[in-house]
Amino acid sequence: MMRELTPTLAFFSFWLGACIASFLNVVIWRVPRGESIVSPPSHCPKCGAAIRWWQNIPILSWLALRGKCSSCRAPISPRYIFVEALGGALFLAAFLQLWMPHAPLWAASLHLLVMWTWIALMIIGSFIDYDLQLLPDFVTIGGMVLGLAEAAVFSVAGKTFAPAAWSVSGLAFGFGLMWLVRWLGSKAFKREAMGMGDVLLMGAVGALFGPVAVLATVMLSSVAGSIVGLGMILASKVKLGRFVAIPYGPYICLGCLAWMFFGQELVTWYLGLFK
Numbered sequence: 001m002m003r004e005l006t007p008t009l010a011f012f013s014f015w016l017g018a019c020i021a022s023f024l025n026v027v028i029w030r031v032p033r034g035e036s037i038v039s040p041p042s043h044c045p046k047c048g049a050a051i052r053w054w055q056n057i058p059i060l061s062w063l064a065l066r067g068k069c070s071s072c073r074a075p076i077s078p079r080y081i082f083v084e085a086l087g088g089a090l091f092l093a094a095f096l097q098l099w100m101p102h103a104p105l106w107a108a109s110l111h112l113l114v115m116w117t118w119i120a121l122m123i124i125g126s127f128i129d130y131d132l133q134l135l136p137d138f139v140t141i142g143g144m145v146l147g148l149a150e151a152a153v154f155s156v157a158g159k160t161f162a163p164a165a166w167s168v169s170g171l172a173f174g175f176g177l178m179w180l181v182r183w184l185g186s187k188a189f190k191r192e193a194m195g196m197g198d199v200l201l202m203g204a205v206g207a208l209f210g211p212v213a214v215l216a217t218v219m220l221s222s223v224a225g226s227i228v229g230l231g232m233i234l235a236s237k238v239k240l241g242r243f244v245a246i247p248y249g250p251y252i253c254l255g256c257l258a259w260m261f262f263g264q265e266l267v268t269w270y271l272g273l274f275k
């Protein structure tokens with residue numbers, strides 16, 4: 001059965017992603033500060049004015065208010081609209097990628113739901129890590145549980161151990177590889193070179209996508225990290241030879257996203273290099 005890819009469903013995916021990302025903005029701000037994510041309701045951090053429902057519409061409200069609080073005109077960070085647009089775009093991309101193939105409806109739906117959840121967790125993890133150099137356990141361990149649970153369902157439904165074995169070996173490989181890198185780094189630099197959160201995050205990538213994805217994510221994230229690092233050196237924001245802690249989580253997530261959406265093309269291109 002071929003499912004239809006209607007513009008309505010595509011729009012719904014984008015809008016759902018934007019609405020969830022709007023909530024993720026709250027999570028990114030409040031969770032590391034130990035605040036509740038439900039109360040008090042959203043308010044301007046400057047003047048305390050309550051944000052009304054029509055001022056809380058993803059993307060559109062920020063544009064309508066031109067990035068300013070409606071009562072005190074304090075600027076609202078462009079990150080809010082960026083995260084909302086990012087959430088919308090990634091939810092849409094996952095829908096476009098996963099809705100067409102000839103999998104049974106329940107399996108396609110379950111996988112899409114798992115991917116949407118993982119995208120939301122990666123957005124939270126990336127921005128909290130960028131701000132504070134920490135990755136919450138509910139992102140990293142949550143990703144592992146998500147990957148293992150999906151693999152278990154597909155193993156039971158398909159009466160084969162393959163998905164579960166792929167997920168468990170991916171988790172062990174991702175966690176083990178990064179744990180080794182972390183251990184070697186701490187020997188070489190005589191200090192903690194990488195957080196435990198990064199180790200757990202790579203375990204989650206492995207649990208969700210398997211061992212090959214771990215290798216690809218390690219390579220892609222170090223390329224992305226080097227490009228940004230080089231850019232920072234060129235912009236002379238970072239002095240050479242100084243030890244700077246850069247959050248690695250956002251790069252792991254970038255690498256994982258590249259694998260999710262361009263994995264097949266990347267493998268073909270990479271193997272083509274050895275011809």
Ligand SMILES: [Zn+2]
Nearest residue numbers: 044047069072
């Ligand atoms: Zn205000």
